[in-house]
Amino acid sequence: MTATTRSDGAGGSDGAAGSDGPDGTARAAHRPRSSRRAGSGPPVRHRSAWSRIKRDRSLLIMTIPVIVLLGVFAYVPMLGNVIAWQDYSPYVGILDSPFVGWWNFERVFTNPLFWDAVRNTLVITAFQLVFFFPIPIVLALLLNSVITPAIRTTIQSVVYLPHFFSWVLVVTIFQQLLGGAGQLHRILADNGIAMPDIMTNPDTFLVLITAQSVWKDAGWGIIIFLAALSTVDPALYEASVMDGANRWRRIWHITLPALRPVIILLLILRLGDALTVGFEQLILQRGAVGAGVAEVLDTFVYYQGVINGDWSFAAAAGLVKGIVSLILVLGANKIAHVFGEAGVYKRA
Amino acid sequence: MSTALGSNRGTHPAIDETVTGTARPDPRRRPRRSKHRPAWEDRPTALGTGAKVIVLALIVLAVVYPLYTVIITSLSTTAAVTEAGGLITVPTELTTAAYRQILAGGIVTRATMVSIGVTAVGTLLSTTVSILCAYGLSKPSSFGHRPILFVLLITMFFGAGMIPTYLLVSNLGLIDTYWSLILPGAVSAFNVLLLRNFFMGIDPGITDAARIDGAGEWRVLGQIVLPMSKAVTAVVALFYGVGYWNAFFNAMLYINDNAKWPLQLVLRSYVLQGVTLPGSGVGQVDVATGAVTGLPVKMAVMVLAIIPVLVVYPFVQRHFTKGVIFGAIKG
Numbered sequence: 001m002t003a004t005t006r007s008d009g010a011g012g013s014d015g016a017a018g019s020d021g022p023d024g025t026a027r028a029a030h031r032p033r034s035s036r037r038a039g040s041g042p043p044v045r046h047r048s049a050w051s052r053i054k055r056d057r058s059l060l061i062m063t064i065p066v067i068v069l070l071g072v073f074a075y076v077p078m079l080g081n082v083i084a085w086q087d088y089s090p091y092v093g094i095l096d097s098p099f100v101g102w103w104n105f106e107r108v109f110t111n112p113l114f115w116d117a118v119r120n121t122l123v124i125t126a127f128q129l130v131f132f133f134p135i136p137i138v139l140a141l142l143l144n145s146v147i148t149p150a151i152r153t154t155i156q157s158v159v160y161l162p163h164f165f166s167w168v169l170v171v172t173i174f175q176q177l178l179g180g181a182g183q184l185h186r187i188l189a190d191n192g193i194a195m196p197d198i199m200t201n202p203d204t205f206l207v208l209i210t211a212q213s214v215w216k217d218a219g220w221g222i223i224i225f226l227a228a229l230s231t232v233d234p235a236l237y238e239a240s241v242m243d244g245a246n247r248w249r250r251i252w253h254i255t256l257p258a259l260r261p262v263i264i265l266l267l268i269l270r271l272g273d274a275l276t277v278g279f280e281q282l283i284l285q286r287g288a289v290g291a292g293v294a295e296v297l298d299t300f301v302y303y304q305g306v307i308n309g310d311w312s313f314a315a316a317a318g319l320v321k322g323i324v325s326l327i328l329v330l331g332a333n334k335i336a337h338v339f340g341e342a343g344v345y346k347r348a
Numbered sequence: 349m350s351t352a353l354g355s356n357r358g359t360h361p362a363i364d365e366t367v368t369g370t371a372r373p374d375p376r377r378r379p380r381r382s383k384h385r386p387a388w389e390d391r392p393t394a395l396g397t398g399a400k401v402i403v404l405a406l407i408v409l410a411v412v413y414p415l416y417t418v419i420i421t422s423l424s425t426t427a428a429v430t431e432a433g434g435l436i437t438v439p440t441e442l443t444t445a446a447y448r449q450i451l452a453g454g455i456v457t458r459a460t461m462v463s464i465g466v467t468a469v470g471t472l473l474s475t476t477v478s479i480l481c482a483y484g485l486s487k488p489s490s491f492g493h494r495p496i497l498f499v500l501l502i503t504m505f506f507g508a509g510m511i512p513t514y515l516l517v518s519n520l521g522l523i524d525t526y527w528s529l530i531l532p533g534a535v536s537a538f539n540v541l542l543l544r545n546f547f548m549g550i551d552p553g554i555t556d557a558a559r560i561d562g563a564g565e566w567r568v569l570g571q572i573v574l575p576m577s578k579a580v581t582a583v584v585a586l587f588y589g590v591g592y593w594n595a596f597f598n599a600m601l602y603i604n605d606n607a608k609w610p611l612q613l614v615l616r617s618y619v620l621q622g623v624t625l626p627g628s629g630v631g632q633v634d635v636a637t638g639a640v641t642g643l644p645v646k647m648a649v650m651v652l653a654i655i656p657v658l659v660v661y662p663f664v665q666r667h668f669t670k671g672v673i674f675g676a677i678k679g
Contacts, residue, residue: 052491058565062484065477073532074503080512147384164657166594168615173414183435241388305511318509326506
């Protein structure tokens with residue numbers, strides 16, 4: 001993976017504090033003023049923070065709009081989670097609402113509907129992990145074996161496309177083609193076959209939403225695998241042919257190991273997202289199939305908070321979800337490090 | 349280190365040909381042997397090739413067929429749809445009546461304008477601030493870049509949650525304003541990192557030469573870095589633009605007044621949920637009046653929601669691979 005990114009050497013300084021790579025040294029040669037960071041040459045007086053701020057003021061000014069936007073729309077709401085410990089009322093406001101300790105969390109954990117939402121979320125995640133996750137890998141292998149570049153590029157362009165459609169559109173397309181009044185039903189009915197409406201059937205809902213996800217995103221999912229495959233040294237294949245490896249053994253011993261870091265990376269990301277399953281996709285279809293199977297944590301928070309107006313309760317549920325997700329990401333990444341993979345971010 | 353985009357040139361023939369798309373078999377030489385197949389690779393069996401062709405054709409068909417049938421139905425008359433009993437596969441008579449009807453004013457026209465406006469303003473704002481921030485963070489030796497990066501990264505791992513965000517937007521008085529569709533999601537840390545990784549791959553010799561010649565950081569960014577970064581900027585702008593165009597949940601949360609609805613919300617209510625749309629014929633079935641009603645109008649709304657993606661996509665999609673690689677590696 002690292003071979004695919006030209007910026008890795010420079011970007012590595014994210015994790016390794018203060019270590020200027022070859023990048024830093026090269027720059028120092030051009031600009032003697034920063035030579036104290038290069039580690040070579042005569043020691044230069046430590047530059048004060050103020051003079052560094054003055055030197056880099058343009059760069060700092062450039063980051064201000066993003067800092068302001070994130071400050072207001074990402075960090076202020078994080079503080080707003082304080083209402084999870086309050087009996088919040090929109091008429092009184094956050095400042096004047098009384099604090100009630102862990103009462104809202106107790107209500108969340110004793111609410112059977114919350115646990116139903118947790119169960120649905122985990123079931124959907126597990127199902128998609130088994131039936132969605134491998135598909136892009138198989139597709140990428142298949143596409144990679146197409147050796148005519150023109151055909152390969154064309155197919156790639158086509159299969160990426162649905163990723164850029166909205167969920168409303170995807171669900172509507174499925175409804176028009178497969179729904180109760182849809183094309184498939186008509187064709188089957190013409191041939192005397194009756195079929196239940198899969199768009200409103202709770203029993204097949206898991207299969208339905210997985211099929212929608214596959215249609216929308218499986219094509220897009222192959223892009224990162226193809227990128228990893230394009231960096232495999234052809235000499236490896238040539239050498240293995242010399243050693244008598246057939247097509248399948250080459251896939252097993254060369255292609256799949258090349259994909260291993262990407263597969264692990266994506267698995268981690270997926271596990272970290274275990275409590276988040278296509279929110280827009282589910283909220284669009286919750287009405288049609290019922291909350292019994294389509295209520296996930298995100299829709300639960302939405303209906304309890306925005307629809308029922310139980311703001312503090314919903315905020316507590318959302319906070320529980322956010323924190324568990326954070327722990328899942330960090331934990332999964334830790335496991336990846338233990339197994340010697342790069343994970344999502346580098347170890348500091 | 350040459351520019352990051354050019355740096356892979358020549359090392360991976362597969363990528364080069366994907367980018368340029370000019371590779372073509374030479375007809376004068378032995379026709380049975382593919383130019384692209386390496387010498388060591390054995391010839392595929394007829395069975396294997398056949399199976400591969402069928403599978404790939406089915407995959408392509410699965411994407412293309414729904415789009416085809418939706419577009420054809422939107423161009424058909426109500427009578428043709430009634431006769432077919434639903435979506436049309438084989439077109440009989442084509443007409444743009446459905447489009448003229450929904451674009452003659454009314455809620456679909458307004459929603460289209462809202463979507464276009466929000467997407468244009470939002471994409472411009474998001475792309476601009478992301479480029480600025482990414483460039484501001486692209487020099488590892490600059491003051492304060494580490495804490496700022498940290499502030500950015502945290503938002504990738506921990507979101508504040510829907511309820512506090514809703515309360516903030518409502519307290520700021522943004523409910524029922526178009527800013528509520530733009531500002532809460534204006535910055536994606538992923539896109540900023542994607543741009544930053546690209547900027548960091550640019551040969552420092554080029555930018556340093558400009559600085560020695562007296563250019564400030566703003567000039568370096570505007571006249572040197574940006575012209576070198578058109579492809580990655582296009583990818584990021586597309587990601588933001590598609591995000592704004594496709595978003596319906598923010599509108600569902602923050603926009604109550606249906607005169608201010610974006611197109612996706614109209615699509616959800618009137619097409620997916622089948623609510624009757626006053627005055628536009630969407631959701632009504634009225635064969636008697638001769639006006640185009642029902643399905644063709646619904647499908648026309650759908651096509652309106654796809655068109656911008658279909659138009660922009662071909663120009664940007666060949667840069668995807670590079671863009672995604674730059675974004676995906678570092679978190």
